[in-house]
Amino acid sequence: MRDTEKVYSPPRTRLARWLAEPGADVPEPIRLALIANLYGTLPIFVGGVANTILVAAVIAARLPTPPILAWLVMEVAVCLSRLAVLVVADRAARAGRPTPTDLNLMLAVAWAGCLGYGTFVSLVSGDWVAATLACLSSAAMVGGTCFRNFSAPRLTGVMIALTLGPCCLGAALSGEPLLAVTFVQIPFYLLAMTKAAYRLNGLLVATMRAERENAALALHDGLTGLANRAGLNAAFERHGHRAPGLLYLDLDGFKAINDTHGHAMGDRLLRSVAERIAEAAGSEAVAARIGGDEFVVLCPGRARGALIDLGERLIARIAAPHPIGPDGQALAVGASVGIATAPEHGTGLAALMRAADSALYRAKSLGKGRCSVASRKAAESVSEGPPEAERMSA
Template identity: 60%
Template sequence: MPDDIRRALIASLFGTLPIFAGGVVNSIMVAAIIAGRMATPVFLGWLAVEVAICALRLVVLLTCFRNAARGRPTPTDVYLLLGVCWAGSVGFGAFISLLSGDWVIATLACMSAAAMVGGVCFRNFGAPRLAAAMIVLSLGPTCLAAPFTGEWIMVATFVQIPFYLVSMRMAAYKLNGLLVTTMRAQAENQHLARHDALTGLPNRVGLMHAIEERADRRVALLYLDLDGFKAVNDGHGHAAGDRLLTCAADRLRTLLRSGDFAARIGGDEFVVVARGVDRRQASSFGERLIQEIGQPYDLGQGLVVRVGVSVGVALAPDHGEDVPDLLDVADTALYLAKTAGKSRCVVAEAPAQAAGVV
C-alpha cells in the first residue's frame, strides 16, 4: 500500500472530538449508573478504570492533534493501544454485569457493548484488524459469562455472538477494501492530471501546484527547449522522438538537487525550478544543464543522436510570484537565447533595470 494512503488510513482512526466524546460519555455514564446500583469493589474498580482509560485517551488524542498540526511525530501506537484497552474495559463491564444476576444492569451493559460494536466497525475500518480486536474484546466476554448465569437460554450467545462478530469483521474488511480502492483511484487520477504520461515528469498543472505550495519564496525557473529535436523527430520518426524525450527527462532528473523539480510542459519544452539560488547560481546551473543534456543519446538500434538545449531563466520573487508571470519572463529570455545562437543560457534582467538580458 502506498505510504500516502497508509498515512490517510491511520489519520482516519483519530476521528474528531465530538465522535470521541460520544463514545466516552456513553461508556462512562453506563459504568457510573451500574456502579451506583451495584456499589461493590469490583464495579467501583471498573468505573475507575473506565474513567482513567478515557482520560488518558483524551490526553493522547489532543497530543496527537497538536503534534500533527506542528508536523511532529504523534503517539499513534499509544492511542491505538488505549483504544484496545477501552474495548476490553467495556467487555469486562458486560462480563461482571451478567455474572451479577441483576438483569437490569446486565441488559444495560450488554446494550452498551453492542452499540459500541457498530461504532468501532465503521469508525475504524481504516484498520480492520484493529476493529476486529476491539469488537472481540467488547462483546466476546458475554459468551464467557453465559455458562455462569444459571440460564440455559444464554447458551444461544455461543452462536449469536460469534456470528455477529464475524459479520461485523467482514463488514470492516469490506469497507476497508472499498476505501482503499477509492483512494488508489483518486491518487492515480490526481497523478495523471498533474504528470506527463510520456516522461512521468509533472506537467503544467503539476508545475503550477508545486510552485504555489513551495516553502522557499526565492526560486529560479529555468525554461528549456531542445535544439534540434524536430530534426530527430521528423527524420527518425515519432518513436525515436519519444525515446529522446524520455532519455532527456531521465537525464534531467539526475541533475536536480534535493528540493528542486522538473516538469515537461509540452513538446520538447521542459521547466526546472531550483530553490534558494541567486542570479549567478541560476546561470551556472543553466550552463550545466546545457552541457549535460547536450551529450549524445543512444536511442537503440544503432541510432545515436545529439541535441542542444537553450535555457531562459526567471527569478522569483524578482520577476513575479505567479507561474504565468515567471513563465512569460523565462520564455522571453529563452527566445533571446535561441536568437543569440542556441545552446545558451540567458537570465532575464531585473525589472528595475533596462529592458534586456544578461
C-alpha cells in the same frame, strides 16, 4: 477527508504496529492517513464514551457492588485518558511533533476490555435489567468500533473480541441455559464484523490509491513523468517564497528528428531528455514539461551563478547522444536555455516565465545551444506579452 496539515506518527512498538497494520503493499502516505483515521474526531469520541460511562453509572447506582463500582472507575479512568491523548495528539499533529499513537491504540484496547468486563459482571450479577443494559451497550459499541476503526482491521477484531468475548463466559456462569446460544452467536458475529472491517479497509485503501493516482495524473506530464503546467504552478506556490530561479529550455532540432524518424522515436527522445533534466536539476528543483519540446526547471533558493552553471550543464547533458533507436541507434539533439530570477525579473510565475522565455529567444537568435540570462529590460517589458509568440512566428 481529514485535515491534511495534521500528520500523526506511525506506531513504534511491535504490538502497536501489528494492531495498526492495514495490509500488505500499502504505501506509506496512505498508512499515515489511516493512522490519522484511528484518532477519529472529538464529537464522535465524546458520544461513544458518554454512552458507556452513563450505562456503567446507571448500573452502579442500581447495583453498588465492588465489581460494578470497579467497572465504573475503570471506565471513567480509561475514557478520560483517551480524551487527554486525543487532545495532546491533535496539538502535536498540528505542530508537527510526534504523536502518542501507541498509547492511543493501547487505550482503545483497554476501553474494549472495560466494556467486556462490565458486561461480564452485569451478567453474573443475576440482575437482568443490568445485564440487558450492559449487553445492549456493548453491542452498540461493537458496531461503532467496526465502522470507526476499519482503517486497522486487526485492531477492530481484537476490540470486538474483548468487548463481546466475556459475554460467553458470563453466560456460562449466569445459570441460564438459554444463554448458551451466545457460544454460537458471538463467534459468528465476531467473524462477520471483522470480515466487514477488512472489506471496508480494502475499499478505503483502493479509494485513497485512486485519489492519489488521479492527483498525480493531474499534476504530471503523461509522457515524461515530469510536472505539467498545473504541477509547475503548484510547485511555485510551495516554493515561491524562496526567491526561485527559473530555467526555460527548448530543444534545438527536435522537429527534424520527429519528421525523419517519426513521432514514436520523438517521444522516446523526449523521455530521455526529461530523465537527464531531472537528474541534472537535483531533488530540490522541480522539472516540468509544459508542451511540445519545451521544459522548465524551477530552482528554489539558487543564486544566479548556480543557475547559469545548471543551464550550461543541462545543455551539455542533453547534447550527448541518446541511444534510443531499436538497434542502439543514437540520436542527437541540442538545447537552448533562458534564465530568470526572482525578484529581479518578477515575483510571479508568469512574469518569470515571460522573462526566461525572452532570454531563451535571445539564446536561439545567437546561434542556439546557449544559455542566456534575462535582462533588466526584459523584466520591465514582460507586461507587453510573452515573446513566445514572437519566437513562434520567427
